[in-house]
Amino acid sequence: MLSSTLARRTCRSFCSARFHLRSSHNQTSSQQNAEGPKTTHFGFQTVPEESKESLVRNVFDSVASSYDLMNDAMSLGVHRLWKDEYVSLLNPGSKGPMKCIDVAGGTGDIALRLLDFARERYADRETTIDVVDINTEMLKAGYTRFKKTMYHNTPQIAFREGNAQALPEEQFPSNTYDLYTIAFGIRNCTSVPDVLKEAYRVLKPGGTFACLEFSKVNNPLFGAVYDQYSFSVIPLLGTILAGDRASYQYLVESIRKFPPQPEFAQMIVDAGFTTGGMFEGKGGAWRDQWNGIASIHMGVKL
Amino acid sequence: MDGSAYGDIVAQPNWTRSTHDSKWAGYLKSSAPDNTSRRLAVYRGSPLYSRLDHHTMSRAQLLKLALPLVKTHGFTREALSRSVLYLPGTPHAEPLSETAISALFGDGDNARRTLLDAWLDDARTDMKSAPSPIMKDVLASRLRRNEPILRWLPEAFGLLISPPSGVPPLDPSPALKHVASIADEACHIVGDTSLGLSWYARRASVAAVYGAAELHQLASPATAYEFLESLLSSSSNIENTLVNTEAYAKYIGRSWAGIIKSSGVF
Known part of the structure; x- marks a missing residue:
């Protein structure tokens, strides 16, 4: 549902290159048959790995023009609450300026929230954010949005094109950032482990990885209602408001293919991060939003 | 792994x-x-x-x-x-x-x-x-652990009984759990083998004694150990009373059962 948000961020970071065979993870369910090429999922479909990037790019090109409208319509505005909760949890600026990277953050909504939070709460005008996205159209949208703010043409914000799975070392040196954020973006990457590996590389020791992503609803009854809404209402809204049912159908399906909370938390640990306890809630590795419709995962590079 | x-x-x-x-x-x-x-x-x-x-x-x-x-x-x-x-x-x-x-x-x-x-x-x-598996020594050793951080403990206990959600404003259950777990551990260390009601009586009395001694320690660290000792000696009387009460309650119950049977109601 809130899919578009995520969706668009997601698409930016589609990754191409290396692929980790990790059949236990839904997200990276690619398989290599002895007889055929590597495959991965695209929604509920199985597609050749190398074609996923272009397929996802098509989806996001398709939804980009109606992105904001659809986000609000599908989530009834709830995605804004989740993003605010996400940013307040990160608490930027509380102990001085931070160097942040917001991956798959093209339109800059998370970056803007982070900068506003640091400025309004802590009078911090030194925190900087590099917004990275694979999709130049999204970056342009973000750049335009920031031109309307006080941060435009300041060292606090920079927009850079890059692949979340393979950030160029010369542009994004190792051990550089205090905070790595990726909101509704990692789901559409071909290889989540590669994204996590890059996140680990660019973070300084002591730096924090934070991911906001759709997840699995815990309550079966609520889950049934949510499924009905997702598979019936969202594609219908896509048809009515954006004239594109297929793209929104994909977004809903891709959410279902993303690994559940404990599995994704384990992937974060496998990438080398230290997380909270393997449970939901405060002090745990993840915090569910609205019974698990979305979830915030965090890890620290020690 | x-x-x-x-x-x-x-x-x-x-x-x-x-x-x-x-x-x-x-x-x-x-x-x-x-x-x-x-x-x-x-x-x-x-x-x-x-x-x-x-x-x-x-x-x-x-x-x-x-x-x-x-x-x-x-x-x-x-x-x-x-x-x-x-x-x-x-x-x-x-x-x-x-x-x-x-x-x-x-x-x-x-x-x-x-x-x-x-x-x-x-x-x-x-x-x-603890130097020996005796209740007094075990509880005293636990009290001794508090000494280096005594100045932080009142605030810590305040935090313990303040629920994260703020509702209700005060929740004593974590504090009760704290003393209960210490009582359980102490009974385990001294090899307590009591069963039934006396199992609960023993742990309840130890928890009450330790809780009182810990509170006393916050106000008067120097006399906490004497206070603990005096409480332990009086608590054994309370335990005996509880066990006697159980036996007395059983006796009364059987008496009433006999009276009801003999009355011909059933």
């Missing part, structure tokens, strides 16, 4: 009570920062280290390293953030950021609660090192 093994440790704030933890605690029984490196070196050389994932252990390590810092920093996020300065192998130049503390231990006061829980668990485990 063994998922279940480290899963237990990472998932449970009171890791020191798990089987794996007992081993872990044996290798890593830190009480002062200066001993930490040496103890961790011992741990790293142990077979346990190969079975446990280094990264997932780090949260537990940080908590363990933060415990000696409570003495100077109290149950604060500051103590948690400084723990990373003592992390062996990967020395950090700066304390952990607020964001990292929230990620690992919870935001706001929840991180402090995590630290407090870890400290209470550690202190309870340490009761086994």
Whole structure:
């Protein structure tokens, strides 16, 4: 549902290159048959790995023009609450300026929230954010949005094109950032482990990885209602408001293919991060939003 | 790596009570920062280290390293953030950021609660090192653990009974759980074999005695041990009374059953 948000961020970071065979993870369910090429999922479909990037790019090109409208319509505005909760949890600026990277953050909504939070709460005008996205159209949208703010043409914000799975070392040196954020973006990457590996590389020791992503609803009854809404209402809204049912159908399906909370938390640990306890809630590795419709995962590079 | 093994440790704030933890605690029984490196070196050389994932252990390590810092920093996020300065192998130049503390231990006061829980668990485990398995000595050794951090304890207990949600404003159940767990541990150490009602009576009386002695210690540390001793002697009378009450209640019950039967009602 809130899919578009995520969706668009997601698409930016589609990754191409290396692929980790990790059949236990839904997200990276690619398989290599002895007889055929590597495959991965695209929604509920199985597609050749190398074609996923272009397929996802098509989806996001398709939804980009109606992105904001659809986000609000599908989530009834709830995605804004989740993003605010996400940013307040990160608490930027509380102990001085931070160097942040917001991956798959093209339109800059998370970056803007982070900068506003640091400025309004802590009078911090030194925190900087590099917004990275694979999709130049999204970056342009973000750049335009920031031109309307006080941060435009300041060292606090920079927009850079890059692949979340393979950030160029010369542009994004190792051990550089205090905070790595990726909101509704990692789901559409071909290889989540590669994204996590890059996140680990660019973070300084002591730096924090934070991911906001759709997840699995815990309550079966609520889950049934949510499924009905997702598979019936969202594609219908896509048809009515954006004239594109297929793209929104994909977004809903891709959410279902993303690994559940404990599995994704384990992937974060496998990438080398230290997380909270393997449970939901405060002090745990993840915090569910609205019974698990979305979830915030965090890890620290020690 | 063994998922279940480290899963237990990472998932449970009171890791020191798990089987794996007992081993872990044996290798890593830190009480002062200066001993930490040496103890961790011992741990790293142990077979346990190969079975446990280094990264997932780090949260537990940080908590363990933060415990000696409570003495100077109290149950604060500051103590948690400084723990990373003592992390062996990967020395950090700066304390952990607020964001990292929230990620690992919870935001706001929840991180402090995590630290407090870890400290209470550690202190309870340490009761086994009492000079003798006698109730008085076991409880006294637990009281002694409070001494270095006595100035932080009133605030810590305030935190303990303040629920994270703020509703209700005060919740005494964590404090009751605290004294109950100490009573249970103490009974286990002294080899208490009571059953039935006396099992509950024994633990309830020990919990009440310890709770009163701990409160007394906050106000008057010097006389806490005498106070504990006097309470223990009077509590045995209370226990006897409870056991007698049980026997008396049974007797009354049987009498009433006999009266009802003989009345011909049934």
